Amino acid sequence: MSTIALFGANGSIGSRILSEALRRGHQVTAVVRDPAKITTTHPNLTVATGDVLDPGSVAAVAKGKDVVVSAVGGGDGPGHIATIEPAAESLVAGLRTLGDAAPRLIAVGGAGSLRTPDGKQVWDTEGLPEFLLQIMHAHGDALDFYRTVSDVRWTNLSPAGTIAPGERTGSYRTATDDLVTDADGNSRISTEDYAVALLDEIEQPRHIGERFTIGY
Template sequence: MKIALIGASGFVGSRILAEALARHHQVTALVLHPEKIAPAANLVALKVDVMDEAALAAQLRGHDAVICAFSGHAQADIHGYYVKGVKAIIAATKQAGVPRLLVVGGAASLEVAPGKLLLDTPEFPEQWKATAQGAYDALKLLRQENTLDWTMLSPAAIIEPGTRTGKFRLGTDTLLTDDKGESRLSLEDYAVAMVDELEKPAHSRKRFHAAY
Protein backbone atom coordinates (compact mmCIF):
# COMPACT_ATOMS: atom_id res chain seq x y z
CA MET A 1 0.00 0.00 0.00
CA LYS A 2 1.22 3.51 -0.73
CA ILE A 3 1.03 5.68 2.40
CA ALA A 4 1.67 9.38 3.02
CA LEU A 5 2.78 9.76 6.64
CA ILE A 6 2.66 13.32 7.95
CA GLY A 7 4.94 13.82 10.95
CA ALA A 8 6.99 10.68 10.31
CA SER A 9 9.92 11.82 12.45
CA GLY A 10 7.91 12.57 15.59
CA PHE A 11 7.32 10.76 18.88
CA VAL A 12 4.47 8.65 17.49
CA GLY A 13 5.07 9.07 13.76
CA SER A 14 8.54 7.52 13.89
CA ARG A 15 7.08 4.30 15.32
CA ILE A 16 4.32 4.22 12.72
CA LEU A 17 6.98 4.69 10.04
CA ALA A 18 9.01 1.76 11.36
CA GLU A 19 5.94 -0.49 11.57
CA ALA A 20 4.71 0.41 8.06
CA LEU A 21 8.14 -0.20 6.53
CA ALA A 22 8.49 -3.51 8.39
CA ARG A 23 5.26 -4.60 6.69
CA HIS A 24 6.68 -3.57 3.28
CA HIS A 25 4.38 -0.64 2.60
CA GLN A 26 5.60 2.21 0.39
CA VAL A 27 5.86 5.30 2.57
CA THR A 28 6.20 8.97 1.71
CA ALA A 29 7.44 10.61 4.91
CA LEU A 30 6.25 14.24 5.00
CA VAL A 31 8.32 16.13 7.57
CA LEU A 32 9.85 19.51 8.30
CA HIS A 33 13.40 18.11 8.11
CA PRO A 34 13.62 15.24 5.59
CA GLU A 35 17.38 15.03 6.14
CA LYS A 36 16.63 13.57 9.58
CA ILE A 37 14.86 10.54 8.08
CA ALA A 38 17.21 7.59 7.67
CA PRO A 39 17.20 6.12 4.14
CA ALA A 40 15.34 2.84 3.75
CA ALA A 41 13.76 0.68 1.08
CA ASN A 42 10.25 1.76 0.05
CA LEU A 43 10.76 5.19 1.67
CA VAL A 44 10.78 8.71 0.24
CA ALA A 45 11.20 11.69 2.57
CA LEU A 46 9.86 15.10 1.53
CA LYS A 47 9.73 18.51 3.20
CA VAL A 48 6.17 19.54 4.03
CA ASP A 49 4.33 22.68 5.04
CA VAL A 50 0.92 21.46 6.16
CA MET A 51 -0.40 25.01 6.14
CA ASP A 52 0.13 25.21 2.36
CA GLU A 53 -3.00 23.30 1.42
CA ALA A 54 -2.42 23.26 -2.35
CA ALA A 55 1.18 22.08 -2.07
CA LEU A 56 0.20 19.45 0.48
CA ALA A 57 -2.59 18.16 -1.75
CA ALA A 58 -0.06 17.76 -4.58
CA GLN A 59 2.20 15.70 -2.29
CA LEU A 60 -0.70 13.52 -1.11
CA ARG A 61 -2.11 12.81 -4.57
CA GLY A 62 -1.72 9.21 -5.71
CA HIS A 63 -1.49 7.64 -2.24
CA ASP A 64 -3.85 4.95 -0.94
CA ALA A 65 -4.06 6.52 2.52
CA VAL A 66 -2.81 9.43 4.62
CA ILE A 67 -1.70 8.87 8.20
CA CYS A 68 -1.58 12.10 10.20
CA ALA A 69 0.88 12.15 13.11
CA PHE A 70 1.08 15.96 12.95
CA SER A 71 1.64 17.87 16.20
CA GLY A 72 2.08 21.45 17.33
CA HIS A 73 4.33 20.83 20.33
CA ALA A 74 7.09 23.13 19.09
CA GLN A 75 4.75 26.10 18.57
CA ALA A 76 3.92 28.92 20.97
CA ASP A 77 0.20 28.52 20.24
CA ILE A 78 0.05 24.72 20.38
CA HIS A 79 -3.73 24.46 20.21
CA GLY A 80 -4.32 27.05 17.48
CA TYR A 81 -1.49 25.78 15.28
CA TYR A 82 -2.58 22.16 15.61
CA VAL A 83 -6.25 22.79 14.80
CA LYS A 84 -5.32 24.95 11.81
CA GLY A 85 -2.97 22.23 10.60
CA VAL A 86 -5.54 19.46 10.96
CA LYS A 87 -8.08 21.51 9.01
CA ALA A 88 -5.53 21.93 6.20
CA ILE A 89 -4.69 18.21 6.23
CA ILE A 90 -8.37 17.23 6.01
CA ALA A 91 -8.94 19.68 3.14
CA ALA A 92 -5.78 18.61 1.28
CA THR A 93 -6.63 14.91 1.64
CA LYS A 94 -10.04 15.54 0.09
CA GLN A 95 -8.60 17.76 -2.62
CA ALA A 96 -6.01 15.09 -3.48
CA GLY A 97 -8.68 12.41 -3.75
CA VAL A 98 -6.98 10.12 -1.24
CA PRO A 99 -9.65 7.66 -0.06
CA ARG A 100 -8.62 7.33 3.61
CA LEU A 101 -7.30 9.51 6.43
CA LEU A 102 -6.06 7.95 9.67
CA VAL A 103 -5.30 10.36 12.51
CA VAL A 104 -3.24 10.02 15.66
CA GLY A 105 -5.58 11.13 18.44
CA GLY A 106 -5.26 11.72 22.16
CA ALA A 107 -6.54 9.96 25.28
CA ALA A 108 -7.95 13.09 26.92
CA SER A 109 -11.24 12.94 25.01
CA LEU A 110 -11.98 9.42 26.28
CA GLU A 111 -14.61 9.01 28.99
CA VAL A 112 -13.57 7.89 32.48
CA ALA A 113 -17.23 7.86 33.58
CA PRO A 114 -20.46 8.51 31.67
CA GLY A 115 -20.27 12.08 30.40
CA LYS A 116 -16.91 12.76 32.06
CA LEU A 117 -13.74 13.06 29.97
CA LEU A 118 -10.21 12.34 31.13
CA LEU A 119 -9.44 15.95 30.13
CA ASP A 120 -11.89 17.19 32.77
CA THR A 121 -10.45 15.26 35.71
CA PRO A 122 -8.50 17.19 38.39
CA GLU A 123 -5.47 14.93 37.86
CA PHE A 124 -5.04 15.84 34.20
CA PRO A 125 -1.66 17.67 33.83
CA GLU A 126 -2.03 21.36 33.08
CA GLN A 127 0.96 21.37 30.70
CA TRP A 128 -0.78 18.93 28.36
CA LYS A 129 -4.16 20.64 28.20
CA ALA A 130 -3.50 22.67 25.04
CA THR A 131 -2.36 19.55 23.17
CA ALA A 132 -5.26 17.52 24.56
CA GLN A 133 -7.85 20.13 23.63
CA GLY A 134 -6.39 20.30 20.14
CA ALA A 135 -6.76 16.55 19.66
CA TYR A 136 -10.33 16.71 20.98
CA ASP A 137 -11.16 19.54 18.59
CA ALA A 138 -9.66 17.52 15.73
CA LEU A 139 -12.01 14.67 16.62
CA LYS A 140 -14.94 17.09 16.53
CA LEU A 141 -13.84 18.28 13.07
CA LEU A 142 -13.63 14.72 11.79
CA ARG A 143 -17.06 13.89 13.18
CA GLN A 144 -18.49 16.72 11.07
CA GLU A 145 -17.08 15.12 7.90
CA ASN A 146 -19.70 13.36 5.81
CA THR A 147 -17.60 12.55 2.75
CA LEU A 148 -14.09 11.68 3.96
CA ASP A 149 -13.41 8.12 5.16
CA TRP A 150 -11.55 8.94 8.37
CA THR A 151 -10.42 7.05 11.46
CA MET A 152 -8.85 8.37 14.67
CA LEU A 153 -6.88 6.15 17.05
CA SER A 154 -6.66 7.31 20.68
CA PRO A 155 -3.88 5.79 22.78
CA ALA A 156 -3.86 4.88 26.45
CA ALA A 157 -3.47 7.65 29.01
CA ILE A 158 0.22 6.79 29.28
CA ILE A 159 2.00 6.08 26.00
CA GLU A 160 5.76 5.66 26.05
CA PRO A 161 8.60 3.78 24.35
CA GLY A 162 8.51 0.07 25.12
CA THR A 163 8.11 -3.34 23.57
CA ARG A 164 6.20 -4.40 20.48
CA THR A 165 3.97 -7.19 21.76
CA GLY A 166 1.08 -7.04 19.30
CA LYS A 167 -1.21 -7.81 22.24
CA PHE A 168 -3.59 -5.12 23.47
CA ARG A 169 -7.29 -4.39 23.78
CA LEU A 170 -9.40 -2.19 21.56
CA GLY A 171 -12.25 0.03 22.71
CA THR A 172 -14.21 3.02 21.47
CA ASP A 173 -14.89 6.10 23.60
CA THR A 174 -14.21 4.82 27.14
CA LEU A 175 -10.71 4.78 28.63
CA LEU A 176 -9.41 1.22 29.02
CA THR A 177 -7.51 0.37 32.20
CA ASP A 178 -5.73 -2.75 33.41
CA ASP A 179 -6.26 -4.67 36.66
CA LYS A 180 -4.17 -2.03 38.47
CA GLY A 181 -6.42 0.75 37.22
CA GLU A 182 -3.70 2.03 34.88
CA SER A 183 -4.11 2.93 31.23
CA ARG A 184 -0.89 2.19 29.33
CA LEU A 185 0.37 1.34 25.85
CA SER A 186 3.79 1.28 24.22
CA LEU A 187 4.43 3.47 21.21
CA GLU A 188 5.38 0.33 19.32
CA ASP A 189 2.01 -1.33 19.98
CA TYR A 190 0.18 1.89 19.15
CA ALA A 191 1.87 1.71 15.76
CA VAL A 192 0.76 -1.92 15.39
CA ALA A 193 -2.85 -0.92 16.07
CA MET A 194 -2.67 1.93 13.55
CA VAL A 195 -1.17 -0.15 10.74
CA ASP A 196 -3.59 -2.99 11.51
CA GLU A 197 -6.43 -0.52 10.93
CA LEU A 198 -4.77 0.67 7.74
CA GLU A 199 -4.58 -2.88 6.38
CA LYS A 200 -7.94 -4.13 7.64
CA PRO A 201 -10.31 -1.19 8.14
CA ALA A 202 -12.72 -1.79 11.01
CA HIS A 203 -13.45 1.74 12.25
CA SER A 204 -14.57 3.78 9.25
CA ARG A 205 -15.66 7.29 10.31
CA LYS A 206 -15.08 6.38 13.95
CA ARG A 207 -12.63 6.94 16.78
CA PHE A 208 -11.23 3.84 18.46
CA HIS A 209 -8.86 3.29 21.35
CA ALA A 210 -6.03 0.87 22.17
CA ALA A 211 -4.54 0.01 25.56
CA TYR A 212 -3.29 -2.97 27.55
Protein backbone atom coordinates (compact mmCIF):
# COMPACT_ATOMS: atom_id res chain seq x y z
CA MET A 1 0.00 0.00 0.00
CA SER A 2 1.25 3.48 -0.91
CA THR A 3 0.41 6.89 0.46
CA ILE A 4 -0.53 9.15 -2.42
CA ALA A 5 -1.09 12.90 -2.69
CA LEU A 6 -3.31 13.53 -5.71
CA PHE A 7 -3.63 16.98 -7.26
CA GLY A 8 -6.62 17.49 -9.57
CA ALA A 9 -8.65 14.71 -7.97
CA ASN A 10 -11.97 16.20 -9.07
CA GLY A 11 -11.18 16.23 -12.80
CA SER A 12 -12.13 13.66 -15.43
CA ILE A 13 -8.82 11.80 -15.22
CA GLY A 14 -8.09 12.63 -11.59
CA SER A 15 -11.39 11.23 -10.37
CA ARG A 16 -10.68 7.91 -12.11
CA ILE A 17 -7.20 7.81 -10.61
CA LEU A 18 -8.76 8.44 -7.21
CA SER A 19 -11.27 5.62 -7.66
CA GLU A 20 -8.62 3.18 -8.90
CA ALA A 21 -6.25 4.01 -6.05
CA LEU A 22 -8.95 3.51 -3.43
CA ARG A 23 -10.07 0.32 -5.15
CA ARG A 24 -6.55 -1.06 -4.67
CA GLY A 25 -6.34 -0.10 -1.01
CA HIS A 26 -3.96 2.85 -1.20
CA GLN A 27 -4.16 5.81 1.18
CA VAL A 28 -5.02 8.92 -0.84
CA THR A 29 -4.96 12.59 0.05
CA ALA A 30 -7.00 14.46 -2.57
CA VAL A 31 -5.50 17.94 -2.90
CA VAL A 32 -7.95 20.48 -4.30
CA ARG A 33 -8.61 24.19 -4.12
CA ASP A 34 -12.22 23.61 -3.08
CA PRO A 35 -12.68 20.53 -0.83
CA ALA A 36 -16.45 20.76 -1.25
CA LYS A 37 -16.04 19.49 -4.81
CA ILE A 38 -14.84 16.08 -3.57
CA THR A 39 -18.01 14.14 -2.81
CA THR A 40 -16.37 10.71 -2.53
CA THR A 41 -16.17 9.26 0.95
CA HIS A 42 -13.87 6.37 1.83
CA PRO A 43 -11.92 5.28 4.92
CA ASN A 44 -8.65 5.61 2.95
CA LEU A 45 -9.44 9.09 1.61
CA THR A 46 -8.39 12.42 3.10
CA VAL A 47 -9.26 15.72 1.45
CA ALA A 48 -6.82 18.63 1.77
CA THR A 49 -6.80 22.19 0.49
CA GLY A 50 -3.80 22.96 -1.66
CA ASP A 51 -2.50 24.82 -4.69
CA VAL A 52 -0.38 23.02 -7.29
CA LEU A 53 1.11 26.38 -8.32
CA ASP A 54 2.50 27.02 -4.83
CA PRO A 55 5.71 25.06 -4.10
CA GLY A 56 5.16 25.51 -0.36
CA SER A 57 1.70 23.97 -0.65
CA VAL A 58 3.13 21.11 -2.72
CA ALA A 59 5.79 20.41 -0.11
CA ALA A 60 3.28 20.50 2.75
CA VAL A 61 0.98 17.85 1.25
CA ALA A 62 3.83 15.78 -0.21
CA LYS A 63 5.76 15.42 3.04
CA GLY A 64 5.66 11.84 4.24
CA LYS A 65 3.94 10.51 1.12
CA ASP A 66 5.26 7.81 -1.19
CA VAL A 67 3.95 9.35 -4.41
CA VAL A 68 2.61 12.67 -5.65
CA VAL A 69 0.29 12.43 -8.65
CA SER A 70 -0.54 15.51 -10.70
CA ALA A 71 -3.73 15.15 -12.74
CA VAL A 72 -3.95 18.80 -13.72
CA GLY A 73 -3.89 19.49 -17.41
CA GLY A 74 -7.29 19.91 -19.01
CA GLY A 75 -8.86 23.01 -20.46
CA ASP A 76 -10.23 24.64 -17.31
CA GLY A 77 -9.70 24.93 -13.57
CA PRO A 78 -6.13 24.51 -12.23
CA GLY A 79 -5.20 22.63 -15.40
CA HIS A 80 -5.98 25.55 -17.70
CA ILE A 81 -3.64 25.93 -20.65
CA ALA A 82 -1.53 28.65 -19.05
CA THR A 83 -0.82 26.66 -15.87
CA ILE A 84 0.25 23.24 -17.15
CA GLU A 85 3.97 23.98 -17.46
CA PRO A 86 4.09 26.29 -14.39
CA ALA A 87 2.45 23.49 -12.39
CA ALA A 88 5.30 21.16 -13.40
CA GLU A 89 7.86 23.71 -12.21
CA SER A 90 6.00 24.23 -8.93
CA LEU A 91 5.70 20.50 -8.25
CA VAL A 92 9.42 19.96 -8.78
CA ALA A 93 10.35 23.04 -6.72
CA GLY A 94 8.17 21.86 -3.85
CA LEU A 95 9.53 18.33 -3.91
CA ARG A 96 13.12 19.59 -4.05
CA THR A 97 12.69 21.20 -0.64
CA LEU A 98 12.10 17.74 0.83
CA GLY A 99 15.49 16.47 -0.34
CA ASP A 100 16.08 12.73 -0.16
CA ALA A 101 12.70 12.28 1.55
CA ALA A 102 10.82 13.59 -1.49
CA PRO A 103 8.22 11.20 -2.91
CA ARG A 104 8.03 10.13 -6.53
CA LEU A 105 6.12 12.38 -8.92
CA ILE A 106 3.83 11.00 -11.61
CA ALA A 107 2.27 13.61 -13.88
CA VAL A 108 -0.55 13.27 -16.37
CA GLY A 109 0.86 14.33 -19.71
CA GLY A 110 -0.44 14.96 -23.20
CA ALA A 111 -0.37 13.04 -26.47
CA GLY A 112 0.62 15.94 -28.72
CA SER A 113 4.37 15.33 -28.67
CA LEU A 114 4.10 11.59 -29.41
CA ARG A 115 5.48 10.35 -32.73
CA THR A 116 2.97 9.09 -35.25
CA PRO A 117 3.65 6.17 -37.64
CA ASP A 118 4.59 8.63 -40.39
CA GLY A 119 7.37 10.08 -38.24
CA LYS A 120 5.65 13.35 -37.40
CA GLN A 121 4.09 14.33 -34.07
CA VAL A 122 0.43 14.24 -33.13
CA TRP A 123 0.23 18.01 -32.93
CA ASP A 124 1.26 18.21 -36.61
CA THR A 125 -2.05 16.59 -37.61
CA GLU A 126 -4.00 18.85 -39.93
CA GLY A 127 -7.28 20.32 -38.76
CA LEU A 128 -6.69 20.29 -34.99
CA PRO A 129 -8.50 23.18 -33.25
CA GLU A 130 -6.36 25.94 -31.80
CA PHE A 131 -7.44 25.39 -28.19
CA LEU A 132 -6.38 21.74 -28.41
CA LEU A 133 -3.05 22.66 -29.98
CA GLN A 134 -2.42 25.07 -27.11
CA ILE A 135 -3.06 22.35 -24.54
CA MET A 136 -0.85 19.89 -26.46
CA HIS A 137 2.04 22.31 -26.63
CA ALA A 138 1.64 23.27 -22.97
CA HIS A 139 2.00 19.59 -22.08
CA GLY A 140 4.99 19.43 -24.43
CA ASP A 141 6.61 22.34 -22.61
CA ALA A 142 5.98 20.60 -19.27
CA LEU A 143 7.61 17.41 -20.59
CA ASP A 144 10.59 19.38 -21.86
CA PHE A 145 10.98 20.80 -18.36
CA TYR A 146 10.71 17.42 -16.66
CA ARG A 147 13.46 16.13 -18.93
CA THR A 148 15.84 18.70 -17.42
CA VAL A 149 15.15 17.37 -13.90
CA SER A 150 17.53 14.77 -12.45
CA ASP A 151 17.13 15.36 -8.70
CA VAL A 152 13.42 14.45 -8.44
CA ARG A 153 12.09 11.02 -9.41
CA TRP A 154 9.47 11.87 -12.03
CA THR A 155 7.34 10.00 -14.55
CA ASN A 156 5.14 11.52 -17.24
CA LEU A 157 2.26 9.42 -18.58
CA SER A 158 0.87 10.44 -21.96
CA PRO A 159 -2.57 9.10 -22.93
CA ALA A 160 -3.44 7.64 -26.29
CA GLY A 161 -4.54 9.95 -29.09
CA THR A 162 -8.11 9.71 -27.83
CA ILE A 163 -9.00 9.35 -24.16
CA ALA A 164 -12.58 9.31 -22.89
CA PRO A 165 -14.65 7.76 -20.11
CA GLY A 166 -15.50 4.14 -20.85
CA GLU A 167 -14.88 0.58 -19.76
CA ARG A 168 -12.23 -0.57 -17.30
CA THR A 169 -10.69 -3.57 -19.06
CA GLY A 170 -7.39 -3.65 -17.19
CA SER A 171 -5.58 -4.17 -20.51
CA TYR A 172 -3.34 -1.78 -22.42
CA ARG A 173 -0.08 -1.64 -24.36
CA THR A 174 2.81 0.72 -23.66
CA ALA A 175 5.45 2.65 -25.57
CA THR A 176 7.78 5.50 -24.71
CA ASP A 177 7.61 8.28 -27.31
CA ASP A 178 5.58 6.61 -30.07
CA LEU A 179 1.80 6.77 -30.31
CA VAL A 180 0.26 3.37 -29.53
CA THR A 181 -2.15 2.43 -32.32
CA ASP A 182 -4.26 -0.64 -33.04
CA ALA A 183 -4.42 -2.66 -36.27
CA ASP A 184 -6.73 -0.06 -37.81
CA GLY A 185 -4.44 2.83 -36.94
CA ASN A 186 -6.62 4.11 -34.10
CA SER A 187 -5.08 5.33 -30.85
CA ARG A 188 -7.42 5.28 -27.89
CA ILE A 189 -7.70 4.45 -24.20
CA SER A 190 -10.51 4.77 -21.70
CA THR A 191 -10.01 7.13 -18.78
CA GLU A 192 -10.55 4.11 -16.53
CA ASP A 193 -7.72 2.10 -18.14
CA TYR A 194 -5.47 5.16 -18.09
CA ALA A 195 -5.95 5.15 -14.31
CA VAL A 196 -5.16 1.42 -14.24
CA ALA A 197 -1.86 2.06 -16.04
CA LEU A 198 -0.94 4.91 -13.72
CA LEU A 199 -1.60 2.83 -10.60
CA ASP A 200 0.34 -0.06 -12.12
CA GLU A 201 3.29 2.34 -12.50
CA ILE A 202 2.95 3.36 -8.85
CA GLU A 203 2.96 -0.25 -7.71
CA GLN A 204 5.66 -1.48 -10.11
CA PRO A 205 7.85 1.45 -11.21
CA ARG A 206 9.24 0.99 -14.71
CA HIS A 207 9.51 4.53 -16.05
CA ILE A 208 11.31 6.71 -13.52
CA GLY A 209 12.86 9.70 -15.24
CA GLU A 210 10.99 9.25 -18.50
CA ARG A 211 7.71 9.61 -20.35
CA PHE A 212 5.64 6.63 -21.41
CA THR A 213 2.34 6.25 -23.15
CA ILE A 214 -0.43 3.71 -23.43
CA GLY A 215 -3.18 2.56 -25.80
CA TYR A 216 -5.15 -0.50 -26.77
